[in-house]
């Protein structure tokens with residue numbers, strides 16, 4: 001037994017580190033965007049290494065393509081279209097659709 005902790009321990013720790021990294025990214029964003037992007041990259045690396053999933057609540061916060069940390073109005077654009085959230089990365093232009101499963105009345109209206 002040379003490994004520290006069990007596999008599920010490691011996963012729990014990985015999940016914790018991922019959420020810490022994302023909150024750091026949020027904190028640092030206003031004065032160091034590069035650092036925020038770096039946090040996203042690290043979080044994704046941890047997720048890959050430990051084979052854990054990035055929590056759904058964090059999925060809209062980064063760009064899958066270029067690993068940018070997305071902040072609405074700064075590095076990303078968030079739109080609601082036909083009950084779906086469409087997030088556009090302003091850095092590389094890639095889109096991402098996230099079904100909200102909520103009311104269908106928000107067609108075409110921007111949420112702020």
Ligand SMILES: [Zn+2]
Nearest residue numbers: 063066089092
């Ligand atoms: Zn991007």
